[in-house]
Amino acid sequence: MPNWLLPENIADVLPSEARKIEELRRLLLDNFRRYGYELVMPPMLEYLESLLTGAGADTDLRTFKLVDQLSGRTMGVRSDMTTQVARIDAHLLNRVSVTRLCYAGSVMHTRPSGLHATREPLQIGAEIYGFAGLEADAEIQELALASLALAGIRTVRLDLCHVGIVRAIMAVDANARANEGAVFALLKSKDAPGLRDLTASFGAVARNAILALPDLYGDVSTIERARKVLPPLPGIVAALDDLQALSKLAGTAQITIDLADLRGYHYESGAMFAAYVPGLPNAVARGGRYDHVGEAFGRARPATGFSMDLRELARLLPAAERSSAIRAPWGTEVALRERIVALRQSGEVVIQNLPGHENDQEEFNCDRALVLDNGNWILENLG
Numbered sequence: 001m002p003n004w005l006l007p008e009n010i011a012d013v014l015p016s017e018a019r020k021i022e023e024l025r026r027l028l029l030d031n032f033r034r035y036g037y038e039l040v041m042p043p044m045l046e047y048l049e050s051l052l053t054g055a056g057a058d059t060d061l062r063t064f065k066l067v068d069q070l071s072g073r074t075m076g077v078r079s080d081m082t083t084q085v086a087r088i089d090a091h092l093l094n095r096v097s098v099t100r101l102c103y104a105g106s107v108m109h110t111r112p113s114g115l116h117a118t119r120e121p122l123q124i125g126a127e128i129y130g131f132a133g134l135e136a137d138a139e140i141q142e143l144a145l146a147s148l149a150l151a152g153i154r155t156v157r158l159d160l161c162h163v164g165i166v167r168a169i170m171a172v173d174a175n176a177r178a179n180e181g182a183v184f185a186l187l188k189s190k191d192a193p194g195l196r197d198l199t200a201s202f203g204a205v206a207r208n209a210i211l212a213l214p215d216l217y218g219d220v221s222t223i224e225r226a227r228k229v230l231p232p233l234p235g236i237v238a239a240l241d242d243l244q245a246l247s248k249l250a251g252t253a254q255i256t257i258d259l260a261d262l263r264g265y266h267y268e269s270g271a272m273f274a275a276y277v278p279g280l281p282n283a284v285a286r287g288g289r290y291d292h293v294g295e296a297f298g299r300a301r302p303a304t305g306f307s308m309d310l311r312e313l314a315r316l317l318p319a320a321e322r323s324s325a326i327r328a329p330w331g332t333e334v335a336l337r338e339r340i341v342a343l344r345q346s347g348e349v350v351i352q353n354l355p356g357h358e359n360d361q362e363e364f365n366c367d368r369a370l371v372l373d374n375g376n377w378i379l380e381n382l383g
């Protein structure tokens with residue numbers, strides 16, 4: 001095997017794609033800043049215990065592990081920055097008020113999370129801590145949709161679901177609670193026969209409600225259907241109210257309600273969303289409420305946020321235009337060097353020719369050249 005081959009689902013990013021990704025990263029981070037989100041940079045590696053605190057079993061499975069030569073302890077490569085940012089909020093900032101944080105960085109997955117998915121997503125996201133009300137969820141949803149719009153995406157389908165519904169059902173039935181893991185797994189795969197078998201020993205309220213969930217899928221009218229079919233437990237009513245309010249705030253996005261959709265990283269505790277765009281099989285943005293992660297870090301803080309994979313998003317953008325540039329000779333003459341510095345300071349791309357490589361700059365379109373004219377360095381248009 002040639003020694004330059006990369007592992008499966010791991011890739012280099014070449015110039016034109018890298019430029020698109022980087023421009024999108026800046027655009028999105030600048031927009032987060034305009035909403036008041038402060039940028040944080042958690043580490044790539046952490047001790048496994050802290051990396052997995054508050055996260056579910058699927059995070060454990062998707063985390064690459066290695067041994068720290070300094071401490072002998074097991075470390076993990078982050079597979080999701082959300083829990084890291086929750087740790088920062090819980091331990092390092094110690095603020096009592098609302099904190100808005102954002103981040104962008106590579107995460108690694110042991111296995112691709114979907115068809116053709118990379119194992120090294122470039123995760124970008126934003127999180128709000130310290131506010132339990134729906135207003136924070138609404139802001140996160142708005143920011144996610146605004147981010148997709150900035151990425152040039154016009155048609156978005158927003159899938160909404162709410163963990164509170166299953167939780168409310170579990171709360172009234174000890175048998176159901178004892179089988180929580182299995183209920184979640186079967187709901188996730190919409191395995192109706194499996195659910196029927198499993199719920200046979202549950203009380204009628206929990207059983208009927210759980211069996212109804214896989215069919216509670218469709219447009220916004222699903223919420224009204226759910227109100228009729230599901231028991232009027234306070235947790236269910238509140239969750240359906242949340243979904244109704246959030247669906248009204250989704251702008252032009254097409255809404256789908258899926259009350260059995262529990263995909264995610266198992267830390268969510270309330271309303272959740274996933275955004276899909278035509279042409280991509282995997283969700284381009286995911287988010288939701290996860291109030292118990294801070295608690296696992298020793299400081300209970302309500303939390304909600306979203307994240308996206310910049311590599312995936314950038315693939316949807318049209319190829320970046322080659323940027324215009326100025327070709328300049330290589331030289332040590334002071335006037336030439338000063339002119340080049342001034343042009344670069346004004347934002348121009350100035351590429352100095354190296355001998356024998358006059359036209360090598362694929363990413364750039366050298367439409368002007370710096371030439372010596374009567375002792376002055378002037379710009380000449382290239383036809």
Ligand SMILES: N[C@@H](Cc1c[nH]c[nH+]1)C(=O)O
Binds near residue numbers: 080081127265307308
């Ligand atoms: N980090 C989660 C999404 C999320 C961010 N905040 C809350 N949820 C994911 O990648 O699926």
